[in-house]
Amino acid sequence: MTEEREDAALPPEEELVLARRALDEGDLAHAARHLAAALAQAPTLPEVHETLTRIGAVSGGDLDLFPLGQRAFVGSVVARAHLLAAAGRPAEGLDLLVAATGHAPGVDWAGVPWVTAPELARRLDPDRTARILMQVCAAVPDPAPRALRGPGRPYLTLARHAVAAHPRHGLLLGAASALARRLGEVTLAVTWASRGVRAEPSKLGEVWLGYAYRSAGRTRDALAALERAIGHDPDDLAVYADIAGTLADTGRLDQAIEWADRALARDPDFDCAVHTAHRLRFLRDGDVAHLVALADFVRDHPDDSHEHGDLAESCRSRPWLGQVTPAAGVLVDVLRSALAADGTPGRAIRLDALEPPSAMRTVAAAVPGLDVEVAGVADPDPREPRRASTCQLWRYDGTTAAPTLPVPSSAAVERVRQLAHPAWPHPPAAYDAAVGLATVELADLLGLLVHPPEAPPTALGRVLAGQDPSLWVRCVQVWACLGLLHHRTDEPWAGSTRRRVLVELVWGVEDWITEAALFALVSAAWVDPEVRADVAQVVAERLADAVTVARVRPVPIVISLAHLALATPALDPAATALAHGIVGAGPAGAPRPGALARLWARLAALLRRP
Known part of the structure; x- marks a missing residue:
């Protein structure tokens, strides 16, 4: 359509x-x-x-x-x-209206008199009406956002008339309950589902009742109904996963995992149970290995019966798993504070230590004429690469950094402006999305790192430019490095150009580019088990080096490197413990409340506005 x-x-x-x-x-x-x-x-x-x-x-x-x-x-x-x-063929007409609703659920296709007339429900076979209502449910999220509830009301009116005409039809009552629940009529959903189970006890009826109770906040009743559903059909493992999810929603993770394991004992490859179990185990102990295993399962089972959101849900809003981590440092903090107050920093800023070149140049571009004085350059000299490299991106005149590379082509600039975004569902999704940069030349990808273009004139671009210009720069750098992963993919990893360049960027001048390159390597490890040991070693060594340097001078990127380590597959326990110690935010590695978390919350709120 x-x-x-x-x-x-x-x-x-x-x-x-x-x-x-x-x-x-x-x-x-x-x-x-x-x-x-x-x-x-x-x-x-x-x-x-x-x-x-x-x-x-x-x-x-x-x-x-x-x-x-x-x-x-x-x-x-x-x-x-x-x-x-x-x-005189309204059932066929309703099938087409429901198809239109599935195509564009926000449009009031069914808001016409013949759909809401009481006589229609009396003319239709109740089994047919139930199937029509279930088709509507398939097109409408649970719960439906406010914008979709109005277009769903005519179908709910049809359901009311049908239930009045066939008050003891179990399938119809259950389907009507499912639609009412989606449209926010939770009490009505419980009433209809309860009547359906009393009229015709069945597995499906108990599932509908359990969902209705769950939406009403009656968790104990919901679990009882779902367990009765299993009594009707012990082999329906999807219900086991539903029970696990319901228990997890109330914080009973151990019990939830037990139910997921019961399903897996019957079928180790049952997709719902696999997704649920990995998500719950990650919630319980914060070990990214559970999410990596889930990503592996998704890759190895491309023909799952339906899509799951467990991996994306687990990664959402977590540093580097689902979003760019905002930059740390005195300069960007001053800039953010000034923008939040609708002002600009003073005309001069004194820094006790030199900050990353990307930070210095971003603030200079955002506040032309700003005088930044650096009190001194501590050892180890942050202007020098941490290891010898053939990939020199910066040159220094005193404490002022300048790119060594020419500006990228206009085609490369346009491509990255279309792709760059501060969030992604999970690392494999970011890797896949970056395939759009596969044809960009290596020189252009490197040029984008030090010559980030202005944010695009979109809602996202305006929010990033107005709230935190540094975040847009970091977006460009992240996606340029992800693009490097798709450069000459025919070359074996160990000696490949993409690995060599990214590793040299990781060990180059201490900068935001270090983080971006490390994230690209981490993403490669998520999608390719063969490179995990190699990437884990690079991450562990780079984190250890940053910690060593941080003992004698500030290292603004060290916390971000720790978050990257916690997102790395197969990282050794010592490096994992070191990263947890740096983050200091509990085993799950969730961002702590603070300026950076509040910044991301403001950005997310602005992006949700129409």
Whole structure:
């Protein structure tokens, strides 16, 4: 189904004028075409339906005027649905309306009198109505966001009339309960599901009742219902996973994992149980190995029965697992504070120690003319690479850094501006998304690291530029390094250009680029078990080096390096313990409340605004 015709649609009022003109001229095909365009934009407008009724009367209800096909226009699908209903075939019409709802759930396709009329529910077979309601449920999240509840109301009215007409039909009551729950009618959902179980006890009925109780906050009743469902069918392992998830939601992780393990004992490859078990084990002990194992399972089982969000849920908002970690340091803190207060820093800043070159250049670009005085350069000299390298990105004139590389091509700049983002579902997803940079030349990818372009003129770009310009720079650097992972992938890892360049960046001048390159290596380890030992060694050595240096001078990137270590597959226990000690935030490694966490919360809130 598609939302667009081959030609651009006019406003619905103009489409109606053309439809009526074509109808008056006897050109039914063009009349139907313009009517469908108007209906797609204004599905409940009375004038649209009046014109459709005229077309139906003149054509004798010719359904071929609104054809279905592999890429049927949604307006034609909905028009056909209304003609079917007018021809006494409302069940078929409802099937098409539900298909339109699945395609665009935020549009009020069903908000028409024939759908909400009480007599429709009496005419329909209750089994058919139940299936229609279940199709609606498949199109609507649980719970539905506010924007989707209005378009779902006509279906709920249909459910009310159907339940009134068939008060003891268990399947109908359960399906109606599922829809009511999604639309926020939790009390009604419990009532209908309870009646359904009493009328026709079944596994599915108990599952619907358990979900309704869970939405109502009645956890004990929900668990009892779900356990009764298992009594009906001990082999339905999805219910075991539901029980585990419900227990986890109340903080009973040990019991939750026991239920997941019971399912896995029956089928070690049952996808719901595998996803749930790994997520819960990570919640319990914070060991990233559980998430890596889950990512491996997803990679090795591409044909799972349905999509799962456990990996993304576990990584969401966690440093480097699901988002760029905001930069640390005096300079960026001063800049953020000034932007938050709708001001700019003073014209001069004195630093006790030299900060990373990316930080110095980002603040200089954000506040032209700012005088930054550095009290001194402590040893080990932060202007020198930590190890010998052929990949020199910076040169220094005193304490002022300048790129050694030319600016990247305009094509590379445009590509990274399209891809760069501060968040991703999980490291494998970030790796996959960066394939869009696979054709960017190596010189351009390196140039992007030291010549980050301005943020794009999008809502995201404006938020990043206005709230924290450093975060956009870090986004560019992260995605450029992810792009390096896709450079010459035919080369074996050990001697590959991509590994050599990234490792040299890791050991180069202490900078935000160090973090970006290390994250790229960590992402490679997530997607390729063969490189894990190598990457884990690089991460452990780089973290240990940063800790050694931090004993004698400030190292602004050290906390971020610790978070990267905690995201690294197969990291040795000593390095893991060292990283936990640096982060000091409990075993799960969640970000602590503070300036950086508040910054990310402000950014997320701004991005959610319409």
